[in-house]
Amino acid sequence: MSKLVAVYNDDRKLMQAAEQLKAANxxxxxxxxxxxxxxxxxxxxxxxxxxxxxxxxxxxxxxxxFAALYYTFVISYPLNIGxxxxxxxxxxxxxxxxxxxxxxxxxxVTFFVQTKMYPGKNPEFAYPGINDxxxxxxxxxxDLTPDVETKVRQIFETTGAEKIDxx
Amino acid sequence: xxxRFEFSKKLKTISFVLMLIGLITAVMAFAADKHRFWTNILYxxxxxxxxxxxxxxxxxxxxxxEAGWSSxxxxxxxxxxxxxxxxxIFMLALVFFGLKYVYPxxxxxxxxxxxxxxxxxxxxxxxxxxxxxxxxxxxxxLVFFLVWFATVGILRKLSKKEDADKSGALKWFExxxxxxxxxxxxxxxxxxxxxxDYLMSLEPYWYSTLFSIKEIISGFFHASALIILIVYFLNKxxxxxxxxxxxxxxxxxxxFMGSILFAYAWYFQYMLIWxxxxxxxxxxxxxxxxxxxxxxxxxxxAINFMVPFLVLLPNKLAKxxxxxxxxxxxxxGGFALDVYLSVFxxxxxxxxxxxxxxxxxxxGLYEIGILLxxxxxxxxxxxxxxxKRKHVIPVNHPYIEESLLHHNAH
Numbered sequence: 001m002s003k004l005v006a007v008y009n010d011d012r013k014l015m016q017a018a019e020q021l022k023a024a025n026x027x028x029x030x031x032x033x034x035x036x037x038x039x040x041x042x043x044x045x046x047x048x049x050x051x052x053x054x055x056x057x058x059x060x061x062x063x064x065x066f067a068a069l070y071y072t073f074v075i076s077y078p079l080n081i082g083x084x085x086x087x088x089x090x091x092x093x094x095x096x097x098x099x100x101x102x103x104x105x106x107x108x109v110t111f112f113v114q115t116k117m118y119p120g121k122n123p124e125f126a127y128p129g130i131n132d133x134x135x136x137x138x139x140x141x142x143d144l145t146p147d148v149e150t151k152v153r154q155i156f157e158t159t160g161a162e163k164i165d166x167x
Numbered sequence: 168x169x170x171r172f173e174f175s176k177k178l179k180t181i182s183f184v185l186m187l188i189g190l191i192t193a194v195m196a197f198a199a200d201k202h203r204f205w206t207n208i209l210y211x212x213x214x215x216x217x218x219x220x221x222x223x224x225x226x227x228x229x230x231x232x233e234a235g236w237s238s239x240x241x242x243x244x245x246x247x248x249x250x251x252x253x254x255x256i257f258m259l260a261l262v263f264f265g266l267k268y269v270y271p272x273x274x275x276x277x278x279x280x281x282x283x284x285x286x287x288x289x290x291x292x293x294x295x296x297x298x299x300x301x302x303x304x305x306x307x308x309l310v311f312f313l314v315w316f317a318t319v320g321i322l323r324k325l326s327k328k329e330d331a332d333k334s335g336a337l338k339w340f341e342x343x344x345x346x347x348x349x350x351x352x353x354x355x356x357x358x359x360x361x362x363x364d365y366l367m368s369l370e371p372y373w374y375s376t377l378f379s380i381k382e383i384i385s386g387f388f389h390a391s392a393l394i395i396l397i398v399y400f401l402n403k404x405x406x407x408x409x410x411x412x413x414x415x416x417x418x419x420x421x422x423f424m425g426s427i428l429f430a431y432a433w434y435f436q437y438m439l440i441w442x443x444x445x446x447x448x449x450x451x452x453x454x455x456x457x458x459x460x461x462x463x464x465x466x467x468x469a470i471n472f473m474v475p476f477l478v479l480l481p482n483k484l485a486k487x488x489x490x491x492x493x494x495x496x497x498x499x500g501g502f503a504l505d506v507y508l509s510v511f512x513x514x515x516x517x518x519x520x521x522x523x524x525x526x527x528x529x530x531g532l533y534e535i536g537i538l539l540x541x542x543x544x545x546x547x548x549x550x551x552x553x554x555k556r557k558h559v560i561p562v563n564h565p566y567i568e569e570s571l572l573h574h575n576a577h
């Protein structure tokens with residue numbers, strides 16, 4: 001599987017290229033950047049459902065931590081602590097902390113599942129500078145017809161790509 | 168776009184009418200019941216003082232964080248902070264003429280009806296006398312206002328110099344950043360004691376070291392609501408035409424964060440006192456919940472926490488300026504309620520026609536009238552100082568372009 005790779009070192013140049021590629025209907029497979037370029041996501045309508053999922057994880061966290069606390073402190077092992085009621089005002093502290101923990105862990109797991117990542121996985125794609133300050137545009141050559149390819153290469157050249165490469 | 172704010176005739180009339188209403192009701196209240204009159208002066212004045220200081224804190228936060236998005240309307244918090252001047256006058260009046268009507272430690276005989284309680288009360292007061300006495304109270308008030316005048320004054324002066332300096336204003340911005348730190352430090356240090364003095368000493372037998380922290384958080388939170396309200400007004404009047412959904416979204420983040428912070432502060436004080444279960448400490452909440460009003464007590468946390476938290480949770484509502492401004496107005500009501508629950512419960516029994524055995528919430532003509540009067544004063548001070556500045560939108564601020572073109576992706 002061979003890929004066409006354009007390397008950029010400036011996000012403004014990358015944005016220009018992205019706009020022109022979109023206008024030319026080029027089959028861009030992936031864009032790899034060292035930081036989040038929100039305009040890029042917005043322009044290409046890449047929407048993540050993680051915020052919504054995180055909200056439901058939060059709800060799940062609140063109810064489950066409350067249920068666990070209720071079970072232990074009220075049903076299973078009610079203790080008289082200084083005459084305070086078993087269902088007490090101290091619950092919110094643990095509920096707050098437990099909710100944050102549940103949400104964070106489940107969100108991370110969701111992220112790994114959605115991106116098909118796991119610790120120790122071999123990289124699907126590697127290129128010098130990919131973990132540095134370089135921004136990469138990847139296009140699968142199988143998707144490209146010759147005349148589209150010349151056009152794409154031309155776009156890369158005119159927008160100031162540092163390097164155009166094939167892997 | 169770079170125009171001066173015009174204090175229109177309509178606004179002037181509104182603020183003068185409000186002030187007139189305030190003056191008339193204040194005179195009526197003074198004639199009818201001096202306790203109630205001074206309680207109301209403390210209540211309304213403290214509220215706007217805290218909003219002014221909270222707004223200055225908000226502005227300082229933007230400086231030290233080097234926030235760009237807010238620089239185009241930094242005039243708004245800067246001008247809200249001008250209310251410190253009238254607040255000083257009213258506090259001085261209260262300190263010199265009204266002290267014995269409001270603060271039980273200044274006049275224990277009149278505040279305690281029950282003779283058996285009186286001796287116990289007097290004992291506590293004698294122990295606290297080195298701190299809670301009239302002379303030291305006056306000195307502290309002067310020190311507080313001196314610090315606030317100086318620190319806020321420097322920030323305002325630097326902002327004016329920045330506007331006048333055409334050569335590139337980074338120098339003034341750097342200075343403002345430094346003095347913003349000075350303000351935050353001075354404000355935190357002085358307001359801890361100001362909170363103890365103005366509100367907590369209404370119940371001299373009670374103390375909580377967390378009290379002023381909660382007040383500072385509340386001031387910051389509700390000042391953001393006031394800033395949103397005024398920015399919305401200026402936007403409607405076309406002084407801030409650049410506002411887009413990203414600005415509103417960032418504002419709503421302040422309210423959202425503030426609501427959680429407020430609930431946190433409210434809860435840590437309440438929970439610790441509830442759990443500690445010490446009669447001297449519990450008295451504060453016992454008075455408010457069981458003697459004064461369970462309903463208002465619950466409503467306070469519902470308005471100030473649940474409403475902004477639940478309404479501003481969905482992304483679409485958080486970006487909608489109309490929803491946001493409605494929440495801001497509700498929150499200002501919530502602030503009035505929060506301060507009301509601090510000031511009134513220990514004092515209502517001294518009002519005419521009330522006794523210590525049966526206290527209940529009092530909110531009548533005098534309260535509303537005097538509050539309206541203070542709103543009028545605040546409006547007048549705000550708009551007059553706004554009109555004094557050459558431009559509503561700062562001209563030489565280094566981040567002004569960023570603010571005008573502010574854009575968030577989501």
